[in-house]
Amino acid sequence: MKILRCVFGLAFASTALAAAEAGNYVESFDTIYNSLTIERTGSVVELRARSRRGEALESAVDLSDPLKLMVAYTRSLYAGLFFEPKPARVLMIGLGGAGFHRLFSAAYPDSLLQSVELDPKVLELCETRMGFKPTGKMPVALTDGRMFVKRDKTQWDWIILDAFRGGFVPPHLKTEEFYRECAGRLGERGVFISNLHSGTELFHSDIKTIRAVFPQVVLFETEGRGNVIACAVKYRTPDMTQPQNWAAVEKAVAGVFEGRLDFTALKAERMGIPTKQVERARLLTDDFSPVEFLDAMKTNNTGPK
Amino acid sequence: MSLIVFYLVVVTLGILSMGFQMLGSRLLSPHFGSAIDVWACLISTFLAAFSIGSMAGGVISNLQGAARRRSQLICALAAVVSLAVTALFGRALVGQIEIAVAAVFPGVLASCLALFFVPVTALSTFSPQCVQFLAQRGMAPGKASGLVYGVSTLGNIAGVMLTTFVLIPHFRVSTLLYVWLAVAVLNLAALLRFLRTPTSL
Numbered sequence: 001m002k003i004l005r006c007v008f009g010l011a012f013a014s015t016a017l018a019a020a021e022a023g024n025y026v027e028s029f030d031t032i033y034n035s036l037t038i039e040r041t042g043s044v045v046e047l048r049a050r051s052r053r054g055e056a057l058e059s060a061v062d063l064s065d066p067l068k069l070m071v072a073y074t075r076s077l078y079a080g081l082f083f084e085p086k087p088a089r090v091l092m093i094g095l096g097g098a099g100f101h102r103l104f105s106a107a108y109p110d111s112l113l114q115s116v117e118l119d120p121k122v123l124e125l126c127e128t129r130m131g132f133k134p135t136g137k138m139p140v141a142l143t144d145g146r147m148f149v150k151r152d153k154t155q156w157d158w159i160i161l162d163a164f165r166g167g168f169v170p171p172h173l174k175t176e177e178f179y180r181e182c183a184g185r186l187g188e189r190g191v192f193i194s195n196l197h198s199g200t201e202l203f204h205s206d207i208k209t210i211r212a213v214f215p216q217v218v219l220f221e222t223e224g225r226g227n228v229i230a231c232a233v234k235y236r237t238p239d240m241t242q243p244q245n246w247a248a249v250e251k252a253v254a255g256v257f258e259g260r261l262d263f264t265a266l267k268a269e270r271m272g273i274p275t276k277q278v279e280r281a282r283l284l285t286d287d288f289s290p291v292e293f294l295d296a297m298k299t300n301n302t303g304p305k
Numbered sequence: 306m307s308l309i310v311f312y313l314v315v316v317t318l319g320i321l322s323m324g325f326q327m328l329g330s331r332l333l334s335p336h337f338g339s340a341i342d343v344w345a346c347l348i349s350t351f352l353a354a355f356s357i358g359s360m361a362g363g364v365i366s367n368l369q370g371a372a373r374r375r376s377q378l379i380c381a382l383a384a385v386v387s388l389a390v391t392a393l394f395g396r397a398l399v400g401q402i403e404i405a406v407a408a409v410f411p412g413v414l415a416s417c418l419a420l421f422f423v424p425v426t427a428l429s430t431f432s433p434q435c436v437q438f439l440a441q442r443g444m445a446p447g448k449a450s451g452l453v454y455g456v457s458t459l460g461n462i463a464g465v466m467l468t469t470f471v472l473i474p475h476f477r478v479s480t481l482l483y484v485w486l487a488v489a490v491l492n493l494a495a496l497l498r499f500l501r502t503p504t505s506l
Binding site: 032033118143144146147150170171172175177178285286287288289290293 | 334336470479
């Protein structure tokens with residue numbers, strides 16, 4: 001027993017010493033839904049989720065510059081501005097480390113950014129480690145994303161789907177029926193934005209399923225990490241697959257975004273729909289959604305750039 | 306040969322029970338998600354059904370003559386009818402419960418009880434009767450109990466693995482529920498025939 005105490009004591013002392021020396025720390029949390037790691041290096045805090053593929057970076061914030069978008073795909077989420085440049089009401093399913101939120105609320109202080117998060121520990125870590133504070137304009141609901149969409153009757157300008165649990169997306173948030181529920185909660189000119197992962201069979205099924213509900217879908221491939229952001233609208237005209245019909249957001253939002261978001265680079269992220277693979281893919285419904293298995297099946301490409 | 310068929314029927318009974326749990330999770334997830342609280346209700350419902358079904362089956366196995374045959378028939382019909390209700394109206398029923406019950410936990414529990422409790426309880430009544438069947442044919446009760454529950458648990462494992470890794474990735478849940486119904490009808494018919502056979506195997 002004494003030996004054990006000594007070992008634990010030494011381990012604790014060395015960890016505390018290392019943290020005190022550098023101001024850095026690594027903490028692990030097993031929540032009821034996730035296995036999470038918080039790592040602070042200098043002023044940067046990362047939130048990672050452990051999964052079968054290793055640790056997936058969920059979110060990051062630079063506490064010395066909270067408006068900076070640290071994770072590449074959170075920049076791509078702003079492609080929603082091309083489709084609905086005045087997002088007064090935004091629903092974000094999946095809080096993560098709130099990496100998207102700070103810049104959005106600075107750019108649109110009067111807009112409502114409602115987040116839905118399943119895991120209470122994620123919100124707690126967000127508040128205690130990543131400097132995020134929910135406000136009246138940035139409320140957080142602790143519930144299942146689909147249940148929130150069903151029960152809340154607000155009409156949203158943007159609905160962002162960015163919900164992951166340990167690196168995989170719950171199957172009930174990937175189905176045609178769920179996307180129809182989202183479409184029903186979108187305003188007429190609203191945009192549905194979903195964070196997808198390329199490189200697996202699931203990617204093609206995702207696109208097929210989104211296209212089954214939304215007549216127009218445009219993809220943006222984030223450089224490097226395999227994230228593809230799908231922006232989908234429920235109207236047919238104008239043709240939003242043509243960039244000339246996108247809103248000229250560069251001038252409209254120049255202030256806060258200056259130096260933080262390059263809309264020209266964002267436009268260049270647009271990628272084509274991998275039509276052949278999507279045609280072959282299976283539609284995901286409440287009755288058939290083998291998401292975990294499709295996600296495990298690798299594909300060779302994600303279509304033309 | 307008959308004994309092999311009997312054990313196959315027991316294995317299938319196990320497959321039907323636990324494979325049904327995996328299908329159940331897919332029925333619930335569009336309405337209540339697939340988080341740990343949903344699984345807690347689902348697993349508890351199945352365990353409660355196993356428990357009550359086993360106790361009821363124990364009572365039935367000690368009944369005599371017509372009373373026993375009548376009880377066996379009622380249990381088999383209860384299993385088939387409740388599986389048919391789940392296959393035909395399961396999704397609509399969960400949808401209605403979700404609307405009627407605002408809080409998540411009672412909603413999930415009510416759905417689990419409505420869709421899964423009766424069929425699994427009814428199926429579970431047959432395990433003690435299978436033990437009695439073997440015991441009446443000269444097998445020591447302890448050995449008979451060990452064999453039936455061991456074989457049935459192997460069926461449980463097969464049900465979970467087959468449903469998760471083969472059936473759900475390839476077939477619609479609604480299709481699988483009809484398959485469950487058809488297999489249950491055939492399996493219970495075979496089981497009733499075994500349980501009513503007076504001759505030794």
